[in-house]
Amino acid sequence: MTDRLRATYRVKATAASIEARAKGIAVEQSVEMPLSAIDDPAVLDGIVGVVEEITERGEDCFEVRLALSTATIGGDAGQLFNMLFGNTSLQDDTVLLDIDLPDDLLASFGGPNIGAAGLRARVGASADRALTCSALKPQGLPPDRLADLARRMALGGLDFIKDDHGMADQAYAPFASRVGAVAAAVDEVNRQTGGQTRYLPSLSGHLDQLRSQVRTGLDHGIDTFLIAPMIVGPSTFHAVVREFPGAAFFAHPTLAGPSRIAPPAHFGKLFRLLGADAVIFPNSGGRFGYSRDTCQAVAEAALGPWGGLHASLPVPAGGMSLARVPEMIATYGPDVIVLIGGNLLEARDRLTEETAAFVASVAGAASRGCGLAP
């Protein structure tokens, strides 16, 4: 058999129908036509998807592992999504559960530029503590108001301050003005305090716009960015990562829902593969419905050994609060970025103090050594 990647799907089907259904997915995700109409042996042997294993997981619930030709990917990240789950995403009985790629394919996509260890080094954090992040909100504020929020957050000692993922290039806070104002505010605090707080602007648009935004950021000394792979498209995300090897990227999960790819495969593997140094995802017990098991599986996929790829840092988020810090660090260990967004902003006039309390809480949890991560 030619070079193959493995894709595992969870499929709702009866025991009587699963074999045919599995073959149907193998055809859908490769040649997408009746095999009876194919006479070319190179296509039949080398391109058509192969059902390697079917495992029953419960009543009318199966896992199907396919071997798909790596030649169909053609080196393109969008095409990887297309061949893994394009048409099958339109069928409501199937979820893409996991992927396993040969080492040369892993290496050719390349993964994060600097990864978990690189991010940690960038903010000067020792290996035994978790990292901290908050978000500039609400969108609609002008650049000077956002810069003031960032200044007060940086004074509290955060590692990362990201734009809200809803910030793009809107008239009320155009990208260049916003980034200039916020970067200057954070730089000033870093000079005052000796801190290494990073500000992450939110990138948006097509490749030309993204390039221009990254360059604007670099001009202001910014080296870490927020980007939404399912909005900009996988190929574009991957192209930006490879084009700016000195930059780091936090991947935001927005719009990832409709594709029905299991979160550990989606965020922990696919986003990492294409170059996410950190992956934001909805933590359990917040505004989203992910279970604790799902969240831990995302973190394990993001951090675990995978070919020669750098690890991605998990960033559980979405309605987190200061009260949850000890539990989050107990769950994820030190290899995590704890993100508290809107909840921190409720402190209003006491934003710096509340931020400092958040930072101290994360540092304290680490020094009590309650981490569980590898």
Next chain:
Amino acid sequence: MTDRLRATYRVKATAASIEARAKGIAVEQSVEMPLSAIDDPAVLDGIVGVVEEITERGEDCFEVRLALSTATIGGDAGQLFNMLFGNTSLQDDTVLLDIDLPDDLLASFGGPNIGAAGLRARVGASADRALTCSALKPQGLPPDRLADLARRMALGGLDFIKDDHGMADQAYAPFASRVGAVAAAVDEVNRQTGGQTRYLPSLSGHLDQLRSQVRTGLDHGIDTFLIAPMIVGPSTFHAVVREFPGAAFFAHPTLAGPSRIAPPAHFGKLFRLLGADAVIFPNSGGRFGYSRDTCQAVAEAALGPWGGLHASLPVPAGGMSLARVPEMIATYGPDVIVLIGGNLLEARDRLTEETAAFVASVAGAASRGCGLAP
């Protein structure tokens, strides 16, 4: 209230919780933070999403209409998806059902370059007949084999021959060689027969790659292309459409997911808004689970009046066969492109004859006047 677009969601919630849940979506899709932490009146009045109407649709089932600020879109197509359904796509109780945009926003995105009437004119089809399309498959064949298939299909008199959506820039059929070979084969048939068959290459990758592919196509006299908006990303799709105003685009639904954005809104509205001259979607009774009502609603959304935008032609597909032509034309009327892919290829040596029978069947159904479309 500042300029607003309307987004309607179907939400699973109890009568006791729906009001809070609706406000939650309005916040999630606008400022994404507690309103109690916002003190800026311009943000509270102008940016925060507003719940305009809640309608009960059944037990624990509601429709919620929000008014969202158009200022948050910043003119970017990806950001439009982000603000309509980005984070909410991660919550499993909510479907984006419909959108309604002010005329100036419609005009600024611009819709299809040539639309339904332009496509019809391009292939010389009178207004009373449906159009025909098939697909070059399987991927894995080299360019000369694909060109031979295209030649035999064109001899059958098809209007459109598209690449399989799995074709990208793979080693076994690189984009430039494939397009050169297939375009030459189809041109030769057109010269012989006086036909106007269009070959649509499948585009893939990021903006630079897409531009280069479109230019390669234009160099070969190609003016119509296949593209997958959810793979390349909405901003990139939109940029390509606007950059090549003489080109037409068929949008493929791959990776669009099963049901989290309702297909009429997704394909009939959003894809049309960004520039799809034709929208491919899974027809009922094929390999995918869409109902007949859903499919008709997609066609109505694609074809109906919408600001000054050109109409998009619906292309129901996914496991269609010659036997279904009369029923499909009875369902959709003449304003449809009937796409039979793999099923036609099962004719093998009789591909030209089977294609001609398909074309005659579509023409015959039209002459019997069984169309239902407006």
